[in-house]
Amino acid sequence: MITLSHYLIVSGILFALGLAGVVARRNIIIIYMCLEMMLSAANLTLVAFSRFHVLAGLPDYSAQALVFFTITVAAAEVAVGLAIIVALYRSKQSVEVESVTKLQG
Amino acid sequence: MTPPAQDTTASLPTLLLMLPFLTALTILLGHKLLKGASVVLSIASAAICFVISLMLLDARDSAPMLLPFIEIGKFRIGLDAMIDQQSRGMMFIVTSIGLLVHLFSLGYMKEDEGKVRFFGSLSLFMFSMTGIVLAGNLFMMFIFWELVGLSSYLLIGHWFEKPSAAEACKKAFLTNRIGDFGFMIGILMLFMANHGDVSFSGLKGGFAEGPLHEMTQTHTLFMTLAALGIFMGAVGKSAQFPLHVWLPDAMEGPTPVSALIHAATMVAAGVFMLVRCSFVIEASPDAATIIAWIGGLTALMAALMATQQNDIKRVLAYSTLSQLGYMVMAVGLLAIQVSVNHHEAGPGHPAMFHLYTHAFFKAMLFLGSGAIIYACHHEQDIWKMGGLMKHMPVTFVTFAIGTASLMGVPFITSGFWSKESILGVGFEACRPLFWIGVATAMLTAFYMTRMFVITFLGKPRTESAHHAIEAPIIMVLPLVVLAALTVLSTFESFNRLLAAMIPNHAEDHPTVMIASIAALIIGSSVGFLLYRGKNSDPLNIKLFANKFYFDEIYAVIVKVLQDQLAWIVNGLERMFVDGIVARLPAFIAMRIGSAARILTGGHLQAYTFLLGAGVLMVIYLVVFVLPQLGH
C-alpha cells in the first residue's frame, strides 16, 4: 500500500531535482522552471500531509489553502520574473547567468 | 511725584508686546491682500502702543507674566515683563518716537515701492524693542535683542538693490553678532553663578545676599568677565569702540530708520540694558573702569571723526556715537562712584537722563536732516546745500533747537542738563574722564556749528538746494512735536512724568558748569568763524575723515588671522579627520573586502550551491545532531 513516506520521498526527489537543476543549468529561464518545480514539490508535501492528517473525518484543508496561496504567489512570481528576464535579455542579448555577473566582487 | 494711580495687570503689557507682532505678522502674510491698508494698520498699531505706554506711565511697579515660553523640568523661561520707572520711561520714548517716525515715514516713503515691506519691518522693530524694554529676565531680553538685530538688518537693507545698503546691513548684523556672542556668554556665566535664575529681580537679590554675593568676594575675575560679557552686548548694540564701525554705514537705510534706530531706540537699547544690569557692573570695579574708559574713548574719537564728515547723516551718526559714548561712560562712572565711594545710587541715572533727552533731539535732528534730504532731492552732501534757512523756515527752527540742545546751550536746553549731570559724576569719580568729556563737548559744539552754518546759512551752492521747499505737513509735524518735547523736557513739571530719568544729582561743582560753558563757547565760535561763507572745507584732516582707518585695520586683521587659523585647522583636519577617521577605516574595510570578494564571484550557480549546502547543513544539524545532543 502507498504510505505517507512514498509521497514524501517523491516530493523530496522532485525537490532535489529542482535544486540540482538550479545549480547545474546556466539558462535563467530553465533555472526559473526548476524553481517552479521545487515549489511544486513542496506543494506535494503539503497536500500529502493534508490528506494524511484527517481532521474530523475530513482532510486538513488549511494545508491545501496554503498550497493555493503558494500557487498564487508562484503565478505572480513567474509573471514578474519573466518580465525581468525579458528586460535582461533586452540589455544583454542573452539569458545565460554568466552574462549577469555585475555583482562580481 | 504722583503716586501710582492704578494697578497693572498682565493685559496691558501683553497687548503692548503682541500688537506690533501681530501687525507685523499680518502685513507679512497678507501684504498682497492688504496693500495700502497695511500702512494704516502699522501706524494704527504704533498709535495704540503709544496710548498704552501713556497709560502705563501711571501704573504701579509690577512684574506680570506675559507668556510661558519654555519649561523643561525646573528650568523655565517665561516672557515676563518688568514694569518699573525705567521701563515705563523708556517705553514712552520708544513708542512716542516710534509713532512720530511712522508718521514721518508716511511722507518720506510715499513713493517707495517697498513701502508695505518697510512698514512691516517697522512693526517688527517696534515689537522687538518693546520686548527688550519690558523684559524681566536676561533670556527674554536676549531673544528680543536678537530680534532687534534682525529687524535692524531688514530696515537698514531696505534698499537692498543698492550694493552699499546690502553691505551695510550685512556689516551691522555681523558686527552685532560679535557683541551678542559676548552678551550670551555673560548671560550664561550669570546663569551658572546664580543657579539658573537670570531674572533681574533674582539677580539683584543674588547680589544683595545670595550666591552672587559670595562670588563677587571669591571669584572677582569671573564676575568681572561676566560683567564685561554683558557689556559686550551693549558694545555691539550701542556701537561702542571697537565695534562702532557699523553705525555710520547703517546710514544707508532710509532716514526715518536712522532716526528710529540711531537716535531713540536700538542704540539706546545697549545703554538701557547696561543701566538695567548696573548692579552687575557695580559689583566689579575693574569692569566699571573699563566700561567708563571705553565710553569716554568712543565719545572723543567719534567727535573727532564727526568734525571731518561731509554727509549730513554721517555727521549726525558720529555725534550719536559720541553721545552714546557719553552715556556708557556715565554708566561706568556711576558704577565706580557706587563701588569705590560707596555712594548709594539713586532711582535716577544720569545715563538714562541723557538717553532720554538725547532721544528727542537726536530723533528730531535726524528727521530734520531727512526733511532736508527730501527737499534737496535726496542730496546728502552738506557742501551741496546752503542757505536753506530761507527755504525751509520750520525745519530751520526745529533744527536750530536740536543743535542747541545737542551742543548744550546752558539753562534753556535739555541737553545741557543731562550733559551736566554726566560731567558732574565724572568730576567726582574720575578726573581724566571728566576732561575727556569736556573736550568732547567742545568738539560737539564745533562740528554741530560747522554743519549748521554750512547747511542753513550762506547761499545755495547747487540748483537742488536753490529750489528746496519746505517738506509736506506730515513730515514737518513730527519735527514740531519733537522740538516741543525737547524744549519741554527741561521743565520740571513735564519731567515729573519721567521721574525715573531725572538723576537726583547733588549740587554741581562750579568747575563743571564753567568748564562745559567754556567748551560750548570755544567750540561754537571757532566753528562759526571758520566756516562762515566758505564753499569748501578749510580743514582737511585725513585721519578723521577716514575714521581712524578702522575698517582697513579690521580687514587686515581678519585676513591675517583667518589665513593662519585656516592653515592650522587644515593641518588638524588632514591628520585627524582624513587620517584616523576616514582613511584608516577605509583601508581596513578595503582589505577585508578584497579578502571577502573571493566569495562573491557573481555566479548565480555558485550562490545557489552555497545556499543549498547551507540548507543541507541545517537539516543535518536539526534532524540528526541536535536530537542526539538531547534537544
Added chain:
Amino acid sequence: MGHLLANIDLTFLIASVVKIVFLTFLVILPMVAYSVYAERRFSAVIQDRVGPNRTGIPLTLFGFKKDIQILGIGGLTQPMADGIKFLLKEDFTPKSVNAFYYWLAPCLTMVPALMTCVVLPFGSELRLSDLNGLLSWVYGVIGMADLPVFSSVPVPSVIADLSVGPLYTFAIASLGVYGIVIAGWASNSKYPFLGGVRASAQMISYELSLGLSIIPVLMVFGELNLTKMSIYQDANGWLLLPLWGEGLSLARWVLWIPMGLSFCIFVVAMFAETNRLPFDMAECETELVAGYHTEYSSMKFALFFLGEYAAMIIGSGLAVTLFLGGWSIPFGPLIGLGYSAGDTPLWLGLLHIGVFLGKIVFFILFFILIRWTLPRFRFDQLMKLGWMVMFELALFNVVLTAFLMWLVPLK
C-alpha cells in the same frame, strides 16, 4: 479518486470504457466530420452557392449507371471522402522543421479537446434493466437462460461525474494551446510562428473572461457538478429559460440579467478560445497564409481541423449544459418528460441524449452562421476587447450577481 484507486471495480471500468468509446468515436468524431460538411453547405447557402453535393457511394466505379446518394441528399458522404483523401495524400515534412515537435503538435491539439468531454453529462441516465425482458427473450431463443442480465441500478450518462466539472474542462482545454504554439514554433517558419504566438496570447487572455464568466453561474447553482446542474435545470427551468418549477420565482427572473450577460461573455470567449472567426487571428489567411498550420499537410493538417471542431463541440456542450439545460427537454416536468432519479425509462434516457445532441447541433450551426457573417477583428482590437471590455464586464457581472443574490435570495 482516492476511493477509486482503492476500490476499483471492473464493472465500472468496463462501463467507463464503453461510454468513452461511445462518446468519442460514435458521437464526437462523426459530429466533427459532419460539422465540416455542414460548414461547407451552410456557407454555400449563405453565399448563394450549392456546396458539395455530389459525393455518394461510388457505384459507377463498379460499372453501375449511377452513384447512390444517401437519403437522397447529395454530398452526405463528403466527410468520408475527405477523410480518405487526407489519409491518402502525401505526408510532406519540410526539411527545416523540428521533427519531434512537428509530429507532436497535432496530437497535442486533438487529445485535450477530446479529453474534456469526459465530464459532460450527455444524457440523464440509462435504465438498462428495461432491456432485461428483451435480453431474456434473446437468451431464451439461444437457449442460455442463465446468462447475467443488467442490474436495476441505472447507468449515468456521463463518463466521470467529477465535483470539479467546469474547472476540469478549463484545465484540460487550457492545455490545447500547446498544440498550436508548438506547431507554430516547430515549423521554423515565420507565418506559423506568428500564428502560434498570436494564438497563445489570445487564448491565455480570453481564458480569464471565460473562467470569470461562469463564476456567476456557479454562484447561482452552488455546485460544480455538471450533472447536478443539469438535473436542477431540468426540474426548475433552464438558466436562460426559467419558465417552470422554481424558475418562475422572482429571484430567478432577476438573475436572468447577469446570466444572460454571462452567456454572452462565455460564448464570445468561446469563439476566441477555439480560434473561430471573428477571432481566428492564429490562421487568418490574409495576413499569415494559413497561420500555425501553414507547413502541415495530409492527416496532420486534418488533426488540427478535427481538434478545432472538437473543441467547438465540447465548448458548445459546456454552454448547453451550463445555460441551456443540458439534456433537459423544455417544459419536461410539465409534459411528463422530466427526469426522476432511478425512475427514468430507457426511452426517455435515450431521448435526453438526443435532445442534448440536438442542442449541440444547433450551437454548431450558430458558430458557422457567425463565421460567415462577421468580419475578422484586427489583432490589437482583439486583445483590447479581451482585456478592456470582456474582462471588466465579467468581473462586474460577478459583483452584480452577488448583489442581486443578496437582494433577492434564492430559495
Added chain:
Amino acid sequence: MPSLLFYLFALITLGFGLMVVLARNPVTSALSLAMSFVGLAALFISLDAFFIGTIQILVYAGAVMVLFLFIIMLLDIKAESDRKTNVAAIVGAIVLGSVLAVQIATVSAVHHQSDLTLNEAALNLVAAGNQMAATDKDLPTISKDLKAGILPDTKLMGLALFKQYGFHLQVMGLLLMVGTVGVVVLSKRDKEVAQ
C-alpha cells in the same frame, strides 16, 4: 492496482522532472515541466485534492508554462552547446541533489506517521457530514454531499479559504495586483531608449 497508478504518476512526474534538468532544448524543458505538472496533478487527485489538482493543471500547465514557452519562443533561445558545459556546476549539482534526496528520504522515514497508509487514514465523510449538519446549519449543500458519501472538495476548500483565510486571500489579491503593475512597468519599453 492503485499502487500501480501511484507509481505510474510518480514516474511521470519524476521522469519529466529529470527531463527538465537534462534537456538541452529549452522548449523540451518547458514541455517536460508541463507534463511533470500533469503527473503531479494526478498525484494530488490521488490524495483526494481535486481542486488543487485541477488548479495545478489550470494555473501551472495551462498558464504559467505557456508563458514560459512564449518567452522562450519570443526570445528565440537556442539549445545550449556542449562546449560551454560547466563541469564543476554539474558535479556540484549531482552531489547536492543526491545528498538532499537521501537526506529527505531519511527524514521522511523517521517521521512518526511515515507508515500510515491511505486506508488507515481513511476519511469518514458521513460522520463529518452529520457533525457539520449539526454545527453549521447554513451549509446544507456540503453536509448533504458528505452524508451521501461524496467529498465536496471545492466547497470545503472555499469554506477554508473564505472562513479561515479571508484576510490572507485579500493579501494575495493585493500581491497579484502589485505583480500585474510590476510586470506592466517592467515590460514597458522606454520610449527614448527605443528611439
